[in-house]
Amino acid sequence: MRFGRPSLTVQLGALFAVVAAIVFSAVATYLCHALAAQLQARDDADLVEHALRIRHLLTETRDAAAVRADPHRFLDAVDRGRGLLMVIQAEDGEPLTQNTGDRAFVGIARPVAAGREPSTADAVDATSGRGARMRALTAMGAVGAGGTLVRIALAHTADDRAAVMQGHRRKVLAAAFAGAVLTALLGFLLVRRGFDRVKSLARQAHEVSAHNLAKRLDAEAAPEELRELARAFNAVLDRLQGSFVNLSQFADDLAHDLRTPLNNLMVQTEVVFSQPRSPEEYQDLLSSNYEEFGRLARMVESMLFLARADHDQIALATEPLDVGAELARIADYFEGPALDAGVSFAISAGGAVRADALLFRRAVSNLVANAIRYTPRGGAVRLSALAAPGGVAVSVSNPGAGIAPEHLSRLFDRFYRSDPSRSSGSVSAGLGLAIVKSIMALHGGGATVTSEIGGHTCFSLFFPDAPPAAVI
Ligand SMILES: Nc1ncnc2c1ncn2[C@@H]1O[C@H](COP(=O)(O)OP(=O)(O)OP(=O)(O)O)[C@@H](O)[C@H]1O
Numbered sequence: 001m002r003f004g005r006p007s008l009t010v011q012l013g014a015l016f017a018v019v020a021a022i023v024f025s026a027v028a029t030y031l032c033h034a035l036a037a038q039l040q041a042r043d044d045a046d047l048v049e050h051a052l053r054i055r056h057l058l059t060e061t062r063d064a065a066a067v068r069a070d071p072h073r074f075l076d077a078v079d080r081g082r083g084l085l086m087v088i089q090a091e092d093g094e095p096l097t098q099n100t101g102d103r104a105f106v107g108i109a110r111p112v113a114a115g116r117e118p119s120t121a122d123a124v125d126a127t128s129g130r131g132a133r134m135r136a137l138t139a140m141g142a143v144g145a146g147g148t149l150v151r152i153a154l155a156h157t158a159d160d161r162a163a164v165m166q167g168h169r170r171k172v173l174a175a176a177f178a179g180a181v182l183t184a185l186l187g188f189l190l191v192r193r194g195f196d197r198v199k200s201l202a203r204q205a206h207e208v209s210a211h212n213l214a215k216r217l218d219a220e221a222a223p224e225e226l227r228e229l230a231r232a233f234n235a236v237l238d239r240l241q242g243s244f245v246n247l248s249q250f251a252d253d254l255a256h257d258l259r260t261p262l263n264n265l266m267v268q269t270e271v272v273f274s275q276p277r278s279p280e281e282y283q284d285l286l287s288s289n290y291e292e293f294g295r296l297a298r299m300v301e302s303m304l305f306l307a308r309a310d311h312d313q314i315a316l317a318t319e320p321l322d323v324g325a326e327l328a329r330i331a332d333y334f335e336g337p338a339l340d341a342g343v344s345f346a347i348s349a350g351g352a353v354r355a356d357a358l359l360f361r362r363a364v365s366n367l368v369a370n371a372i373r374y375t376p377r378g379g380a381v382r383l384s385a386l387a388a389p390g391g392v393a394v395s396v397s398n399p400g401a402g403i404a405p406e407h408l409s410r411l412f413d414r415f416y417r418s419d420p421s422r423s424s425g426s427v428s429a430g431l432g433l434a435i436v437k438s439i440m441a442l443h444g445g446g447a448t449v450t451s452e453i454g455g456h457t458c459f460s461l462f463f464p465d466a467p468p469a470a471v472i
C-alpha cells in the first residue's frame with residue numbers, strides 16, 4: 001500500500017481539529033480562571049461577613065474574660081465545616097477562643113482598625129501550618145462597653161474551593177475535548193461536502209471528449225472560488241473546439257481537393273489506355289498529367305508552408321526592402337500572364353518596408369495572381385504602398401465583378417473560394433489568401449480586403465515598422 005500526500009480534505013480536517021483544540025483549550029482555561037477568581041471572591045466576602053458578625057458579638061460581650069468563659073457563642077457563629085478558621089486573641093496575644101490549633105495565618109494580614117469596616121480588599125493569601133493555601137483576614141474588635149480591643153483572625157481554607165475547582169476543571173476539560181473532537185468531525189464532513197462541488201466539476205470535465213466538445217462546465221452553479229477556474233476551463237474548451245472544427249474542416253477540404261485532380265488523372269489515363277493511341281496522343285496525355293501533377297505539387301507545398309507557419313517553424317529574415325523596386329519586380333514577373341489576360345499594371349510606391357524578402361514576394365504575388373485572374377480585359381491592376389501609422393500598407397487593387405460582402409470575412413480561410421464556377425477548375429486551390437494571412441501573421445501585421453460589387457476589389461497588407469521581437 002502506498003501512502004502519498006494526504007488529500008486536501010484530510011489536511012483541512014486535521015487543521016480544523018488543531019484549531020478547534022486550541023480554541024477550546026483557551027476557552028476552558030479562561031473558564032477555570034474565571035471560576036477560581038469567583039470562588040476566591042466568594043471566600044473573601046465570607047471572611048468579611050464573619051469578621052462583622054464577630055465584631056457585633058464582641059460588642060454584646062461584657063469583657064474579654066467573658067469571651068473566654070463562653071466560647072460557643074463565637075464558635076457557633078463560625079462554620080468550621082465550610083473551612084472557616086478563627087482565632088480571637090487579646091491584644092497581648094493571649095488566645096481567648098479559637099476553633100483551630102493552627103496559628104500560621106494569625107499574624108499575616110495587617111489588622112483592620114476597629115473603627116473601620118473590613119472589606120474584601122483586606123483579605124490576603126496565607127498558608128496553613130500544613131502548607132495548604134488559604135485566604136486570611138484580621139480585624140480589631142472592641143469588647144463590650146469598656147471597648148477593650150481584641151484581634152479577630154479569620155481564614156478560609158482553599159480545600160473547599162480546590163474540590164469545586166477540580167470537579168469543574170475535569171468537566172470543562174472533558175467538554176472541551178468533546179467539543180474539539182466534534183468540531184473536527186463536523187469540519188471534516190463540511191470540507192468533504194465542499195469538495196463534492198469540485199468532484200462534480202471534475203465529473204463534468206470527464207464528460208468532455210472529442211465527440212462531445214460542445215459540453216461545458218456549469219460555471220454559474222460552481223462555488224465562487226471555483227467559478228473563475230470553470231470559466232477559464234470553458235474558455236480553453238472554446239478555443240480547442242474552434243481549432244478542432246477548423247482542423248476537421250481542413251482535413252475534409254484537403255481530401256476533397258486532392259480527390260478531384262487525382263480522379264482527373266485516373267480518368268484521363270484510363271481513357272487513353274482503353275485503346276491503342278498515336279505517340280502524339282500519349283504525349284498530350286503526359287503533358288496534361290504533368291500539369292495536374294504540378295498543381296498537386298503546388299497544393300502540397302502550400303499545405304506544408306501553412307503547417308510550418310502554424311507551428312512557428314518559419315524563421316523570418318526581415319530587412320528593409322525598397323517597396324517600389326519590389327512591386328516593379330513582381331509586375332515584371334507577371335508580365336506574361338498579364339499580357340495573356342489583357343491586363344496592365346499601375347505602380348505607385350516609394351519608401352521602405354521591413355519584411356522577409358521571399359515571403360513579401362510570395363504574399364504580393366498571390367494577390368497579383370488573383371487580381372490578374374479577376375480583372376476584365378483592358379483593366380489595370382494597381383500596386384501601391386502607403387505609409388500607415390506604425391508601418392506600411394501595401395495594396396493590390398483591381399476592377400472586376402467584385403466579391404459579395406458575405407464572402408469577405410471567410411476569404412482568407414483555407415480552401416475558401418467565393419467563386420463556385422472556378423472551384424472545381426484546375427487553376428485554383430483556395431490556399432493563396434490563407435498563405436497571405438499566415439505570412440502577415442508571421443510579420444506581426446495583417447491582411448484586409450474591401451470590395452464593391454461591380455467596382456474595385458482591394459487587398460491591403462499591413463507591415464509594421466517593428467516586426468515581432470521573437471522572429472529573427
Ligand atoms: N481580386 C479578386 N477579385 C475577386 N475575387 C477574388 C480576388 N482575389 C481572391 N478572390 C476570391 O477569393 C478566393 C480565394 O482566393 P485564394 O487566392 O485564396 O484562392 P484561389 O486563388 O482560388 O486558389 P490559389 O490561390 O490557391 O491557387 C478566390 O477563389 C476568389 O473567389
Ligand SMILES: [Mg+2]
Binds near residue numbers: 431
Ligand atoms: Mg489565389
